[in-house]
Amino acid sequence: MLTELLTGWIATQRWFAGKGRPIDELSIESSTQLAADDPILAHLIISVRQGDRVTRYQLLLGLRDEIPDRLRHAMIGRTEWGGRDRYAFDAAHDASLTSWLLTGMDVNLRVDPLAFHRVPGVEIDTTPRSLVMTAEQSNTSIVYGDKYILKQFRALIPGINPELEIVTALAAQGSSHVAKPYGWIETTLDGETTTLAIMQEFLSNSSEGWAMALTSVRDLYAQPRDVSAADAGGDFAAEARRLGTATAQVHRDLARAFPTAVIEPPEVKRMTERFRRRLDRAIVEVPQLDAHAEVAHAAYDRLADIDRPVAVQRVHGDYHLGQVMRTAADWVVLDFEGEPGQPLAERRALDSPLRDVAGMLRSIEYAARHLLADHPDAASLVSRAQEWSARNRAAFLAGYTEAGGSITGADAVLLHALKLSKAVYEVVYEARNRPTWLPIPLAAFQE
The missing domain is CATH 3.30.200 (Phosphorylase Kinase; domain 1)
Incomplete structure (x- = not known):
């Protein structure tokens, strides 16, 4: 039976979000046949119940009388379809x-x-x-x-x-x-x-921002200690500046294409309280963060004191170096889905564009430091990581402000609070998934 085959198969897929929990029930919510000849193509929407959670997934289902070797890695199994047994497989691979x-x-x-x-x-x-x-x-x-x-x-x-x-x-x-x-x-x-x-x-002749940044960091770490980040062969600062400019231009175009609004000081205070609650929960899970709580609370105090409205608009929502590609012409931004796992309404909600700026600044810091996690000379390279990060964050902000992005006065206060709130999230993530990387987000509270 196809549902039984799918139950075993779907649990092994990288994109299945319910790993680690048993599947209580799988049903086919809709089945639409698109191609009737061998091979057959059908579009399925599958409903998976795990406890009180129900998630829908889509599958392009292929069916063949005989399956070639090139598709065996995508095979689901043998099932009855159209009155006879056929090989079922993930048709995305055909x-x-x-x-x-x-x-x-x-x-x-x-x-x-x-x-x-x-x-x-x-x-x-x-x-x-x-x-x-x-x-x-x-x-x-x-x-x-x-x-x-x-x-x-x-x-x-x-x-x-x-x-x-x-x-x-x-x-x-x-x-x-x-x-x-x-x-x-x-x-x-x-x-x-x-x-x-x-x-x-498809941006076939392009380079991912994260990969470009890491190449620059590696080049710097390989240089003699008296060579600065500015003089290293793989200096990234010019690209960081262009990326800041592109980011400001995307924010400008988003503000033109979609409604904008402002949030008043009372809502800013409520935002601050959400940051504080996230910090408190994070400290319970990661006690090492408690030593840095005073720094975060000081930033949140300054944010709560803002006495003017804050502009909000549509933003990227999950902005980092892995979401941008450098083509021959310019930087291109990808994946405007928003933060994974968040409800659709939240991902489409208006927010400060400085949330994207904070995300990119944190990503630049990660690029500078993550190679130190298992590096034998990590202690001696910390100052180089700080130098690279400071240079490229400054370049990004320079490009952003030159292109019309505002980071003065209350904007700077909000940006700092957003960066630390992002770092709090990162602390919890690293503690759960990559404990050796925990020093990277913790360093954000020492600047």
Whole structure:
């Protein structure tokens, strides 16, 4: 029976969010057949109950009479379909079936309850063959040649995904800092239009910000001790400055494309109290943080004293060096989904753009320090890490402010509080997952 096969299979997938808990029930909520010949293609929405939690996932199900060796790694098992036994597999790995998605978007196909859409004014080449990227954890990305990348959202939350909403809006404004969108797939869940996948330009000749930063740090650590970060061959500061400029321009375009608002001082005080509660909970879990609580509370006290409104707008929400790519022309921002695991309403909520700035500053600090975690000369390299981090954070902020981002007076107070709140979150994360990295977020309270 297919549901029994899926129950065993889904628990082993990287994108399955319920690892470590038994599956009480799995059911197929919807099944839509898209291609009828061998191989068959069907779209499934699967409902998984674990205790009192129910999560929906989507699966492109492939079915073949015989399965070739190239697809055995994606096999789910043998099941009955259409009156006879067939091999079932994850069709995201079958290039002969994923081409069907390109065609569907190109012609704006509708096969209830699925709807395929092409972004108005673009053309889609339906000929490139596909390959699944293997690095992702929560979604599945399918790359078509060197042209497109389709992100298939595995866990489904009713509503329009923020990434689709933001990328199409920014592209419509002519932003050069997003990968060009080409199409998307959607359905209806609980009465809401729900994004299943989005396809954008594949940035084939580009470099990830995190990888570029780490190369710069390694270059510095390999230099003689009298060589400064500014004089090292892999200096990253010019790129950090350009990234700050790109960030400010994205924030400007977001403010033009979506509603903006302000939060009044009473709400700022409530925000401060949320920061304090997070700190208190973190100290219970990670007692080492208690020694730094006074620093955090002092920053929160200054934030609570702000007596003017704070501007809020749509933001990225999970901004760091792994979310940006350097193309030949400029920096491009990816993954506007917001912070993973948060409710959709929270990910779409207005926030201070300084939250993104704080996230990137913390990411730059991580790039400087994380190589020290297992480094035999870590103690002697701390000052070099501090130098690299300070130089590149300053460059990022310079680019941000030069392009119109505001970080003066109350803005600086808010930014500092946001950085420390982010560091509190990082302390808990590292204590749970990478204890040897705990000194990285703790260092944020010593500056």
